Amino acid sequence: VSDEMSDDVGDEITFVEAINRTLARALREDERVIVLGEDVAEGGPYLVTAGLAGEFGRERVRNTPISEGTVCGVAVGAAQSGLKPVVEIMFIDFLTLALDQLVNQAAKAHFMSGGQLSVPLVLRTQGGSGQRNGAQHSQSLEAWLTHVPGLKVVMPSGAADAAGLLRSAIADPGPVVFVENKSLYFRREAVTDPPEAIPLGRARTLRSGRDVTIVALSRTVEAALEAAGGLAKEHGIEAEVIDPRTLVPLDLDTLARSVKRTGRAVVAHEAVTAGGFGAELAAQLQAAAFDYLEAPIQRVGAPYTPVPVSPPLEDAYRPGAREIVRAARVALEWGDYDVEPWDKGAIAPA
């Protein structure tokens, strides 16, 4: 309780340091916590786990071979036997190799056993484009995971949320997929130590506004705030910006309350628009707030192509503030003679 009552806002640290510090605290406080994955004892490519093996030993901070499926399964078995594993899949693109274990085992063990088993594991991974890594190291695949009952899906947009949400994810009695974004890794933010645990399923309103609601995930939260600043300054439009923070469970109440007040909504994420989580958000919001909507809900996401490498192409591919501004203006000007729906991410037509 005293943690939550502290006045200290904490030092400015990076997203990476926030995760590292939270993992270290979990390892220190609970001997059931272990960390495993490729190169985790060496710190990994982004140094997220740097120093943990030194403090806690290579038994608990355990390097694994490049065997994503089996390593994820080891974490499932360990979790249902009493440990609290935090397993790292280095790039979300490689989660494809571990999906059998995550989807067929972790997500269903509690249900299929009639409640006998529970799988308190956290699968940390990172996605997103922007580093010219190409189509196999830049994807945003979180929507797949939200389609599987039994998994929780967390997508922090900053260092403080990352620390607080990771604390809750490790404490959760079931499997939680924790999706980081590589573009956010070296952004700094004040983070209390210890971080305040943020309950899963509680959205955060980052900016209040009366005209349009922008629901943004992960990296696009920053873009949404930038867009809101521009809309206010150049067009006198006051946008409300909300970060759901967790996709499953989803704080629909907070989102719907805002949309009922503004009557207009934009949903934004870095993933491909078609079949992205924005589709689910739009569907749920239109059902919850249909009578209040003044315009169709606008979706912002990536086009329906793999992520290109060439710098100008990747830059054009990545949805950002410009796209969010445009979508918000379509929502606001809906009904005017020349407004076309913002539909950059339509699925390939038959």
Place this chain on the structure above:
Amino acid sequence: VDKDVARGLLRTMWRIRLFEERVAQLKRSLQVHGLIHLSIGGEGVAAAVCGQLRDDDAVYSGHRAHGHAIAKGAPMNAVMAELMGRVDGLCLGLGGSMHLVDKPHGFMGATGVVGGNLPLALGTALTSHLNGSDQVTVAFFGDGAVQAGHFNESINLAALWELPVIFVCENNGFAEFTSRSEHSTIERVSDVVAPYDFARETVSGSDVPAVYDAFGRILHEARGGKGPFLLECLTYRRRGHYEGDQQKYRDAAAEEEWRERDPIARLTESLNDDAAAAEIEREAAAEIEAAVRFARDSPFPDPAITSGLVYAT
């Protein structure tokens, strides 16, 4: 093995055999549900392995798992009720034949994904290792799982981390409908793990005392924290891949081969006490009929229970 052990093995085998024969009947009348994979012919391995384990030792299995669950101690009534989708089933009727779990007896689970539980067995063995306990984990799998990626990743990792896990392969020569020779150039599974150089043994799964002895030796080592190990049991799958399988891939010699390889017939012969064997069979039959009555009397679960079991609380 001495006479008491032999009688115990025979009892477990009859319980599994008669359970599964009854399940085959109930499947035909649609009283048990879903895909049903029977282990008739392979009961000896389940009996000889699980019979030597403690409740706190873990067992994982695959889709052909009834025998392993029963031999590990899962109550017959609850197993039958589970297959019939009833609320008094092991898993409240939510798991079914391919997803039996009985945590109190260390039966950590069956799975419908071939080879899917092998990594989980490593995770349980890793837990025992980190906790400094002498618990042993057994992973049952068939020869069909050996060609799966998880198998190859798992044997590498188990060897690398020296985990106290015993891989028990039931090599019945068939991967679903196809003979082993069409899936791999390596006939014996013990040869597949040979490069990892862990202790391994191949025995006839029809010779139950031989399985018992071999597993007993391995278990003693594993109990001391050593591992991994492989016990390959050459078994005979009496039924099809699943109930309803037409088995067009089988030839006429199968019937004769069965007479040679039925583990119950062989152990009964060596016991040389027909009266005792008949009594064991009668007791098992009565237990199965009681389980069928129990399951039929159990209601189907309330549909409202499902939403409360998606997430642990």
